[in-house]
Structures are given as structure tokens and as C-alpha cells.
Amino acid sequence: MSSFVVVGGTGRTGSRIAERLTAAGHDVVVSSREPAGAxxxxxxxxxxxxxxxxxxxxxxxxxxxxxxxxxxxxxxHHGVAAIAAVAAREDVPVVLVSQIYVTRAAEHPEMAARIEARARGEQTLRDSGAQYTIVRPSWLHDLATGGVRIEQGDTGEGRISRDAVAAAAVAALFDPSASGKTFELYDDQESPEPDWSTVFAALSPDPESADL
Ligand SMILES: NC(=O)c1ccc[n+]([C@@H]2O[C@H](COP(=O)([O-])OP(=O)(O)OC[C@H]3O[C@@H](n4cnc5c(N)ncnc54)[C@H](OP(=O)(O)O)[C@@H]3O)[C@@H](O)[C@H]2O)c1
Structure with missing residues (x-):
């Protein structure tokens, strides 16, 4: 049994992540700005x-x-950087749920400032020395998970179930082959349900430059 902190574990994706970890027999601490429960x-x-x-x-x-x-x-940016520093110092893995469009904020002017802050947070995590994985969901929904398409390079469009994002995040936490990698997730009925260890092993490691 291990112990994990889910920052944003009260949210719709974060609670699914916490539930998966709990179901696997781990201790889970959910953090919130307004915590409730033990x-x-x-x-x-x-x-x-x-x-x-x-x-x-x-x-x-x-x-x-x-x-x-x-x-x-x-x-x-700065909050993610602080956690990245803790993870690097304690040598524990950190999985960041980010989003698509991180490298193309100009396509969404209404969200550009948020996306650019995310991009700086992502890059700070990459540069931190921590074992990290960055999961970039496309537009989220709460319907059932089906096939999932995994991409790198942030060029796609689409939707993804929160269940699939949670499954990817939890799998990445336990799989060293996910470390140092950034990827996007999309629903795709043509694709199989992922075998995450095979998926992670096939991904390219992040290069040592920004603009992924
Ligand atoms: N909506 C989309 O289509 C979409 C697409 C791609 C990526 N994403 C991203 O995917 C992730 C999950 O999305 P979601 O819709 O499942 O989330 P959500 O249900 O909106 O939950 C958001 C969580 O963020 C926490 N939070 C907000 N501000 C915080 C702060 N200052 N410090 C600590 N915690 C804070 C909230 O916790 P408390 O309120 O309890 O503090 C809550 O648990 C988010 O990063 C989201 O931006 C969303």
C-alpha cells in the first residue's frame, strides 16, 4: 500500500483519480481549498x-x-513549480493533468492567459528534475470510456472522457516508462481501449526544449 496526494481531488477528474487509487488499496489524501472529511x-x-x-x-x-x-x-505556473520542487526533492512521481492547446494558446484568445500559465507550469515541471508525466486531455465529458487515441505534439481536436483521463493518470503514477513524457488524449471509437504500459513505452520522451 502506498500513499498519494491528489491536488484537485474534489473535482470531476480528480475524484475519479482518487477513487481509482482507493479502489487499488492505497491511502489517498484529497486536497481542496475547502476540505471536508477526514x-x-x-x-x-x-x-x-x-x-x-x-x-x-x-x-x-x-x-x-x-x-x-x-x-x-x-x-x-508557480503552484505547479512548488509541487515539482517537492516531488524532485522527495524523489516521488508527479502526474499533471493539463490540457490540449498548450502550444497554441492564440487559437483560444478567451483562454490564452490561462493556457500560457499552464505552459509555463508544464515546462517548469519538465525542468524540475522530478519524475513527471503530463496528461493533456482534450475537451472533457462524463460519458463512458471507449477507445482512446493517444497523440503527442499538441495538434489534435476532440473530446475525451474523464474516466479515461483518470485511468491514464493513475497508470502513469505507477509506470516508470511514463516518466518524462507528455501526451494528449482523445476519444476514438476506432482505437482500442489502451493497454497503458504498452502506450507509455511507445511514447517519445520529451525533448529538452519548450514548445511541445
Ligand atoms: N473542461 C474541459 O473540457 C477541460 C479540457 C482539458 C483539460 N481540462 C483540465 O482538466 C483538469 C480536470 O478538469 P475537471 O473538469 O475534472 O475539473 P473540475 O471538476 O472543475 O475540478 C477542478 C478542481 O480544481 C481544484 N482547484 C481549483 N482551484 C484550485 C486552487 N487554487 N488550488 C487547489 N485546487 C484548486 C478544485 O478544488 P476545490 O474547489 O475543492 O479547491 C477542484 O477539485 C483541469 O486541470 C481542467 O482545467 C479541462
Whole structure:
């Protein structure tokens, strides 16, 4: 049994991640800005307390960015950077649920500031020395999972079930072959249900430059 912190574990994807970890027999700490229940702890990613992660065997971040640009920068860049530093120091894996469009913010001017903050957070995580995986969902939905298409390079469009994102995030937490990799997820009825270890092994490692 291991112990994991899910930042954003009250959210629709984060709660699915927490449920999968709990079902697999692990201890799970869910963090929230307004925690409720014995397993929940208070944490605002704008000013994360490193003590929350003491003793954790892994960390998942699945946090919705604030709309305000400065707040998004504080949460999605500097907050992610702080957790990346903890993960690097403690040598534990961290999985970041991000989004598609990270390299093409100009296509979505209404979200550009949030996306750019995310991009800086992603790159800081890559540069941190932590074991990391970055999962970039396309537009999320709550319908059943079917086939999943996995891409790299952030060129696609589409939708993906939160269940599939949770499955990918949890699998990545336990699979060293997912470390140092960034990928996008899309529903695709033509594709099989993923065997995640095979998927991760086939992905290209992230290059040591930005703009993935
Ligand atoms: N909606 C889409 O189509 C889409 C597409 C691609 C990617 N994504 C991304 O995928 C991830 C999961 O999305 P979702 O729709 O499942 O999320 P969600 O249900 O909206 O949950 C968001 C979570 O973020 C947490 N949160 C918000 N601000 C926080 C802060 N400052 N510090 C700590 N936690 C904070 C919330 O926790 P508390 O309120 O309890 O603090 C909540 O648990 C998010 O990163 C989202 O942006 C979404």
C-alpha cells in the first residue's frame, strides 16, 4: 500500500483519480481549498504548503485554472513549480493533468492567459528534475470510456472522457516508462481501449526544449 496526494481531488477528474487509487488499496489524501472529511486537507495551489506532501509516494495535480491571468500564473505556473520542487526533492512521481492547446494558446484568445500559465507550469515541471508525466486531455465529458487515441505534439481536436483521463493518470503514477513524457488524449471509437504500459513505452520522451 502506498500513499498519494491528489491536488484537485474534489473535482470531476480528480475524484475519479482518487477513487481509482482507493479502489487499488492505497491511502489517498484529497486536497481542496475547502476540505471536508477526514481524508481531505486544505491546500490552495496558489500557496501550497509542502507539509501536505510529507510521506507521499506520489502526487497528482488536476486543478482548474482561475480565469484571472495573475491568479492563473500563481496557480498553474508557480503552484505547479512548488509541487515539482517537492516531488524532485522527495524523489516521488508527479502526474499533471493539463490540457490540449498548450502550444497554441492564440487559437483560444478567451483562454490564452490561462493556457500560457499552464505552459509555463508544464515546462517548469519538465525542468524540475522530478519524475513527471503530463496528461493533456482534450475537451472533457462524463460519458463512458471507449477507445482512446493517444497523440503527442499538441495538434489534435476532440473530446475525451474523464474516466479515461483518470485511468491514464493513475497508470502513469505507477509506470516508470511514463516518466518524462507528455501526451494528449482523445476519444476514438476506432482505437482500442489502451493497454497503458504498452502506450507509455511507445511514447517519445520529451525533448529538452519548450514548445511541445
Ligand atoms: N473542461 C474541459 O473540457 C477541460 C479540457 C482539458 C483539460 N481540462 C483540465 O482538466 C483538469 C480536470 O478538469 P475537471 O473538469 O475534472 O475539473 P473540475 O471538476 O472543475 O475540478 C477542478 C478542481 O480544481 C481544484 N482547484 C481549483 N482551484 C484550485 C486552487 N487554487 N488550488 C487547489 N485546487 C484548486 C478544485 O478544488 P476545490 O474547489 O475543492 O479547491 C477542484 O477539485 C483541469 O486541470 C481542467 O482545467 C479541462
Amino acid at each position: 481524508e481531505a486537507v486544505r491546500l490552495d495551489l496558489a500557496a501550497p504548503d509542502p507539509a501536505v506532501f510529507a510521506g507521499a509516494d506520489g502526487i497528482v495535480i488536476s486543478v482548474e485554472p482561475p480565469k484571472d491571468a495573475a491568479d492563473a500564473e500563481a496557480v498553474m
